[in-house]
Structure formats: C-alpha cells, structure tokens
Amino acid sequence: MEWFFLLSGLFLGWSLGANDGANIFGTAVGTRMVKFRTAALVATIFVILGAVISGGGTTETLGQLGAVNALAGSFTVALMAGLTVAMMTKMKLPVSTSQAVVGAILGWNFFTGSPTDYKALVEIVGTWIFSPILAGIFAILLYLLARRFLGNARIHMLQMDAWTRIGLIVVGAFGAYSLGANNIANVMGMFVFANPFESVSIGGIAQFSGTRQLFLLGSAAIGVGIFTYSYHVMTTVGNDIFKLTPILALIVVLAKSLVLFVFASQGLERILLSVGLPALPLVPVSSSQAIIGAIIGVALVKGRTGINYNTIGRIASGWVTTPLIAAALSFVALFFVQNVFEQEVVKQRDNSPTEVQADIPSDVSITPNKQYHYATINMTGFDAYCSKPYPSHGVVTGSVQAGL
Amino acid sequence: MAQLFTKHKQIEGEIDDFLDLIIEGGLLFKKGVHFYLDGRSEEFEARLSDLRRLEKDADKLRRSIETKLYLRTLIPEFRGDVLGLLEHSDAVLNKIADTLLLFSVEIPETLEDLNESHYDLAHNAIDASENMVKAIRAYFRDLSAVRDNVKQVQFSREETNRIAEKYKRDVFQRTNLRLSHKIHLRYFAHNIESIADEAEDVCDRLSIAAIKRYI
Numbered sequence: 001m002e003w004f005f006l007l008s009g010l011f012l013g014w015s016l017g018a019n020d021g022a023n024i025f026g027t028a029v030g031t032r033m034v035k036f037r038t039a040a041l042v043a044t045i046f047v048i049l050g051a052v053i054s055g056g057g058t059t060e061t062l063g064q065l066g067a068v069n070a071l072a073g074s075f076t077v078a079l080m081a082g083l084t085v086a087m088m089t090k091m092k093l094p095v096s097t098s099q100a101v102v103g104a105i106l107g108w109n110f111f112t113g114s115p116t117d118y119k120a121l122v123e124i125v126g127t128w129i130f131s132p133i134l135a136g137i138f139a140i141l142l143y144l145l146a147r148r149f150l151g152n153a154r155i156h157m158l159q160m161d162a163w164t165r166i167g168l169i170v171v172g173a174f175g176a177y178s179l180g181a182n183n184i185a186n187v188m189g190m191f192v193f194a195n196p197f198e199s200v201s202i203g204g205i206a207q208f209s210g211t212r213q214l215f216l217l218g219s220a221a222i223g224v225g226i227f228t229y230s231y232h233v234m235t236t237v238g239n240d241i242f243k244l245t246p247i248l249a250l251i252v253v254l255a256k257s258l259v260l261f262v263f264a265s266q267g268l269e270r271i272l273l274s275v276g277l278p279a280l281p282l283v284p285v286s287s288s289q290a291i292i293g294a295i296i297g298v299a300l301v302k303g304r305t306g307i308n309y310n311t312i313g314r315i316a317s318g319w320v321t322t323p324l325i326a327a328a329l330s331f332v333a334l335f336f337v338q339n340v341f342e343q344e345v346v347k348q349r350d351n352s353p354t355e356v357q358a359d360i361p362s363d364v365s366i367t368p369n370k371q372y373h374y375a376t377i378n379m380t381g382f383d384a385y386c387s388k389p390y391p392s393h394g395v396v397t398g399s400v401q402a403g404l
Numbered sequence: 405m406a407q408l409f410t411k412h413k414q415i416e417g418e419i420d421d422f423l424d425l426i427i428e429g430g431l432l433f434k435k436g437v438h439f440y441l442d443g444r445s446e447e448f449e450a451r452l453s454d455l456r457r458l459e460k461d462a463d464k465l466r467r468s469i470e471t472k473l474y475l476r477t478l479i480p481e482f483r484g485d486v487l488g489l490l491e492h493s494d495a496v497l498n499k500i501a502d503t504l505l506l507f508s509v510e511i512p513e514t515l516e517d518l519n520e521s522h523y524d525l526a527h528n529a530i531d532a533s534e535n536m537v538k539a540i541r542a543y544f545r546d547l548s549a550v551r552d553n554v555k556q557v558q559f560s561r562e563e564t565n566r567i568a569e570k571y572k573r574d575v576f577q578r579t580n581l582r583l584s585h586k587i588h589l590r591y592f593a594h595n596i597e598s599i600a601d602e603a604e605d606v607c608d609r610l611s612i613a614a615i616k617r618y619i
Contacts, residue, residue, distance in 0.1 A: 032477040147619055157486075157544045157617070158412040158419075161479045165408065245481045247619050 005071040006191060008079035010221040013187040015085060016097050017047070017225020018232075020183065020287045023256065024175040027249030028168040029231070033161075036231050042169055043176040043230075044223030050180025050264075051219035052212050057266045057282030058185035059192055059211075064120040066105040069193040072343035073112070076333045077104040077190045084326040088318075095322050096286030099128065101186045103323030107330025108190075112346040123281045128319050131259050131285040132293025138255035139297035146251055164246045171254045178260035180219050185284040188218035194347075248298060255294035260287060289318075411476060418469050419544065422490065423537045425462040429455055429497045430530040436504045437526040437596075441519045452504050459501040466494050485613035489540055492606045496533050499602050503595045512592050513585060521571045525596050528567060532560035532600035539610055543617070550614045554607045564600035568593045 025039035068074045081097065081104040088095035102124055109116045155163070197210035244252060262268060262280050269279040296312070338345045432455040439448035469490060473483050506512075514522060539553035571593045575586050 031480045033480060143619075150619060151548070154546045156416050157479060157482065158416045159409070162408050162412045245619065 005075035006196070006217070008075045008082060009188055009191055009218060012078050012082045012097065013218045013221030014225035015082060016183060016187060017222035018229035020179055021226035021230030023287050023291050024179065024253055025172050027244045027246060028172060031246055033165050033246045034168050034172070038169065039172060040227045040230065042173050043226045046173045046176035047180035047222045047226070048216065048219040050177035051184035051215040054181035054264055054266065055184035055215045056211065057269070058182055058264050058284045059189045061120060061124065061281060061283050062101070062105065062185045062189040063192060064117045065102065065124065066109040066114060066116065067193040068105065068108050068190040069347045070344045071194045071196065072337055073108055073334065073345035074190040074194050076337045076345060077108050077330055080104045080107065080330040080333050081326050084322060084329055088322065088325070095318055096289055097183065097186045098284040098286045099319060099322040100326040101189065101284070103326030104330040105190060106323065107327035108334060110327065111331050111334040114346070124283050127263060127281060127283040127285055128289070131263065132289045135255050135259045135290040135293035136297030138258050139252055139294035140301045142251045142255055143298050143301050146247065164250060167250050168246060171250050171257065175253050175257035178257040178264060179287055180222065182260040182264035183284050183287065184215050184218050187222065188214045252291060252294040252298060255297065256287060256290040259290045260285060412478065415469060415472050415478065418465060422462060422465045422469060423540060425458055425465065426493060426497050426537050427534055429458050429462070429500050430533050432458065433500045433504050434526055434530050436507070438523065440507050441514055441522055449508065452508050455501050455504055459497055462494055462497050466490050482613070482617065485616065488609060489543070489606065489613065492609060493536065493540060496536065496599065496602045496606060499599050500533065503599065506592065506595060510588070512588050514589070518571060518574060521567060521574070525564060525567045525571060525593060528560050528564040529596050529599040532557050532564060532603040535560055536603040536606050539607055543610055543614055547614055547617055550610065554611055557603055557607045561600040561604040564597050568597040
C-alpha cells in the first residue's frame with residue numbers, strides 16, 4: 001500500500017519533467033540545435049544527480065512549513081497539488097508546481113491543526129517574488145557580458161553555431177541539475193517525513209540514505225516526464241511562449257538555472273555564512289516564473305518596448321490563486337481520505353526530544369535562525385530527524401541547541 | 405565535439421570558396437572587357453570561357469552549401485538569410501558572365517573615344533560586386549564591418565550609374581550614329597550598370613540580415 005501512496009508524487013514528478021524539461025531545452029530542441037534524444041538524456045541524468053546530491057536543502061524548508069508525516073496524507077497533498085497544476089493548465093491559467101505544493105501543504109496544516117511556521121512561509125513567498133527579479137538581473141548581466149564578448153570575438157557564424165550547440169547542452173545540463181536540486185522538494189518533499197525507504201549500505205563503503213532513495217525515485221519520474229511528454233511541450237507550447245534565438249535561449253536558461261541553483265545550494269549557503277554574508281533561503285522556486293523573469297530582463301536591456309504587463313499581472317496573480325486553490329483542494333480531499341477511506345493522514349505527535357547528529361564546522365558561528373541548516377548537513381542526521389513523528393524537537397550534539 | 409567543428413569548418417571553407425569565385429569572376433570580366441575593347445578577340449574568348457566554367461563551379465558549390473546547411477540543420481535562425489544571400493550573390497556572378505557573353509554573341513561596335521568610359525563603367529560595376537563580397541564575408545565574421553562595406557557598394561553603384569548616364573548621353577547626342585547602334589550601345593552600358601544594381605540589392609538584404617544577427 002505504501003508504494004501506491006508514492007504514485008501521486010511520481011505523477012507530480014512526471015508532470016514537472018514534462019513541463020520544466022521544456023523550459024531547459026525548449027528552444028534548443030525547437031530550433032533543432034540539439035536533438036531531442038540528446039536533450040532528454042542529458043536532462044534526465046543531471047536532474048537525477050541534482051536531486052540526489054543537492055536536493056536536501058529545499059526539502060527541509062518545505063518540511064519546516066508542514067511536515068506531512070503519514071503516507072496517506074503525503075499522497076493526498078501531492079495528488080491535490082498535481083490536480084491543481086493540471087486544472088489550472090487546462091484553464092490556461094499561470095501555474096507553478098512549487099506554489100501548488102506549498103498550498104497543498106498548508107491545506108494539510110489547516111486540516112490536521114498542525115502549526116504553520118509563518119517565518120518559513122514568508123521566506124518562501126518572498127522567494128517567489130524575488131526569484132523572477134533575480135533571474136531578470138542575472139539575464140541582463142549575462143546578456144551584456146555576451147554582447148561585449150561576441151561583439152569583439154569575430155567568430156565565424158558557423159563556428160558560433162557549433163559553440164552555441166555545445167553551450168546549450170552544457171547550460172541545459174546545469175539547468176537540469178539545478179531543477180533536480182531545487183524542485184525535487186516539490187515532488188518528494190511531502191514524503192520525506194513518511195519515507196518508506198530504509199537506509200542501505202553500498203558494499204559497506206557508503207550509506208545510501210532513505211531520503212536519497214526517495215529523491216532518486218522522484219527524479220527518475222521527472223526523467224520519465226522529460227522523455228515521454230516534454231517533446232510535445234518543447235515543439236508546441238514552448239515555442240509559442242519563448243521566441244528566442246539559440247544564443248538568447250542560452251542566456252535565459254543560464255539565468256534561470258543560476259536562480260534555481262542559488263536557492264538550492266547548501267554549499268553556497270555555507271560559503272556565504274562562513275564569510276559573514278546573509279544566506280539565501282533554500283526554497284523550491286518556479287522554474288517557469290524564473291525563466292519569464294529572465295526573458296523580461298533580456299527584453300528590457302535590448303530596449304524592447306511593448307512588454308505585456310497583463311501577462312506579468314497574470315503571472316503574479318498565480319502567486320495567490322495557485323496556493324489558495326491547492327490548499328482548498330487539499331483540505332477537502334484530506335477530509336474524504338480520513339473520513340470516507342479511513343486512512344491515517346496525520347500521525348500522533350511526540351514532543352519528546354530527539355537527538356540528531358550533525359557535522360557543524362567548528363569555525364562557523366551559528367545564528368539561531370540558521371541552526372536548522374547545519375542540522376541537515378549530515379544526511380544521516382537528517383534522515384534520523386525525518387523518521388521522527390512531527391513535530392520533532394531535535395538537539396544537535398555539540399555546543400548548539402537547534403530548535404528543530 | 406571535434407567532428408562537430410570539422411563539419412562546420414568544411415562548410416565555412418566552401419562559403420569562402422564560393423565568395424572567392426565571385427571575386428575571380430569580376431576580375432575575369434574586367435580583363436575580358438579590356439581585351440574586347442582592345443580588339444584582342446582570342447584572349448577575350450579565353451577569359452569568357454574561364455568565366456563560364458567558373459560560373460558553373462559557383463552554382464555547384466552554392467547548391468552543395470545549401471544542401472549541407474539544410475541536411476545538418478546548421479545556423480537554424482539565420483539559414484534563410486544565408487541561403488538568400490548566397491543565391492542573390494550567385495545571381496550577380498551570373499549577370500557578370502551573361503554580360504560578357506553578350507559581347508561575344510552580339511559583338512557591339514564600340515566607339516574608340518568612349519573606351520575609357522567603358523573601362524570605367526566595368527571597373528566601377530566590378531568594384532561594387534567586390535565590395536559586396538567583402539560585406540558578405542563581414543556578415544559571417546565581423547558584423548561591425550558590414551556597414552562600411554555596404555557603404556562602399558552604394559558608392560560604387562552610384563558612380564557606375566553616373567558613368568553609365570554620361571556614356572548614354574554621349575552616345576545619343578551623336579548625330580553620325582544609327583539609332584539602332586545607339587540603342588545597342590545603351591543596352592550594353594545598361595547591362596554593365598545592372599551588375600552594380602544587383603550588388604546593391606544583395607547589400608540591402610545583407611543590412612537587414614546583419615541587424616537580425618545582433619544579439
């Protein structure tokens with residue numbers, strides 16, 4: 001039965017792969033600069049790598065918002081998020097998987113009476129607004145850099161074509177890695193606290209944690225989405241939205257990928273904190289909205305007038321409508337799952353302290369609001385934390401007390 | 405990756421060869437007109453024969469480039485512009501060859517005192533085609549130079565038109581020539597003039613294509 005419950009997450013992964021795969025390689029495949037098979041293979045490999053290696057950070061932030069700790073609850077939350085995305089897409093309304101997932105988790109919080117971490121919520125919502133702006137800034141900088149370099153380079157058009165093809169694949173690989181790292185939380189985040197996988201040892205050398213197995217499964221679903229359906233999106237919807245030349249597509253995809261990366265990279269966060277700079281929150285952001293931000297950035301710097309502010313308004317309205325619809329659907333569906341199908345959508349709470357192992361660099365000063373990030377540096381510790389009933393209150397060994 | 409660059413390099417080389425043929429065609433035309441006006445018919449016919457062979461080679465090369473650009477789906481966003489440029493610049497070469505052929509077929513009775521104008525006309529028309537080739541090469545490698553070369557083409561075309569007009573006025577003001585003779589000479593001046601006109605048309609297309617290439 002627990003495998004059945006994972007299906008909704010896999011469906012969400014499939015739909016994310018079908019749509020966001022087009023964001024990464026849409027123009028490259030649409031203009032036949034890159035073959036679909038090559039694009040799909042590269043995207044799938046790097047989505048999996050991104051999810052398994054760097055997927056922990058954003059998942060933890062979603063976990064702060066609401067730790068869905070029963071499989072039937074996770075199933076319902078993921079299913080309703082997926083349904084919201086499908087419905088809004090059908091109605092041609094702007095939609096983001098990230099926002100639908102957050103809304104569905106909030107619906108679970110309201111239904112189960114679990115507390116919502118409003119600090120985390122503000123952090124997440126702030127990121128939705130900030131990420132397209134940041135993508136626009138990155139796109140402007142990259143565009144100016146490219147124009148300066150290409151203006152002086154005097155490269156033959158055909159050589160440029162060859163370099164652009166290579167660039168599109170490399171940037172696409174980075175985009176896929178960032179997508180996996182940032183958006184795996186949308187696909188499998190709600191299953192982490194009700195993870196059916198046990199940690200396994202690989203030849204006694206390394207441990208493959210349950211969370212990483214979950215991420216592997218989710219990213220494989222994203223890969224299936226890319227292979228089975230993204231071609232359709234790339235050659236139809238993708239081209240209608242993004243009329244970009246291959247070089248501009250490269251700039252836009254790189255800008256978007258950088259945004260997804262900075263909001264997913266625990267390594268970057270550690271570096272920023274270690275030099276005393278404020279770290280960006282690790283939050284799953286909408287890849288579509290980031291790419292639209294990047295396109296607007298390029299359009300502005302090229303001096304294009306006639307930016308469709310109605311479109312921008314429609315996108316911004318999605319920030320409000322998507323989570324609201326997802327929350328409402330999730331709330332109603334959880335009621336049915338619990339009372340009609342008699343499934344456990346929330347586990348009994350255990351407020352006893354839990355000890356969690358975490359590797360904390362001794363030379364790093366930890367501010368109270370950043371303690372949770374360090375507590376997850378060690379994935380084994382994170383798994384231990386995840387396996388505890390919500391809301392676990394962990395005590396990080398060492399000199400730091402972390403309010404997990 | 406190396407294979408990708410080799411394929412691109414090969415077509416790049418073919419485009420350069422094609423443009424070289426246009427330059428060579430222009431030089432043969434200038435020589436041919438000189439030999440015709442100087443009455444050196446054997447040398448003239450030899451140049452004409454070289455030019456006709458060269459024109460066929462250029463046609464073959466152009467078709468080969470076009471096929472490869474399509475089959476290998478290269479430069480997708482500029483392919484239409486590039487193919488258009490190659491076809492129209494090939495038309496300039498065809499015009500050069502056809503005009504020299506007309507000298508061989510119709511054997512116009514040129515006027516010795518207007519030979520200098522005839523040389524000038526041919527030189528300026530070929531200058532326009534040579535600058536057109538430079539502009540096309542710049543389009544592929546150095547966009548900032550396209551504008552300068554296009555300006556030179558425009559200048560050569562204007563100069564050609566000015567010389568042609570002077571030549572025609574001169575011919576038609578003569579009372580000792582038959583009208584048919586005058587019309588025949590005007591026809592040759594017009595044909596040479598249209599080489600420069602076609603080169604300018606290619607550059608008009610090129611200017612638009614260059615704007616599209618700026619990222």
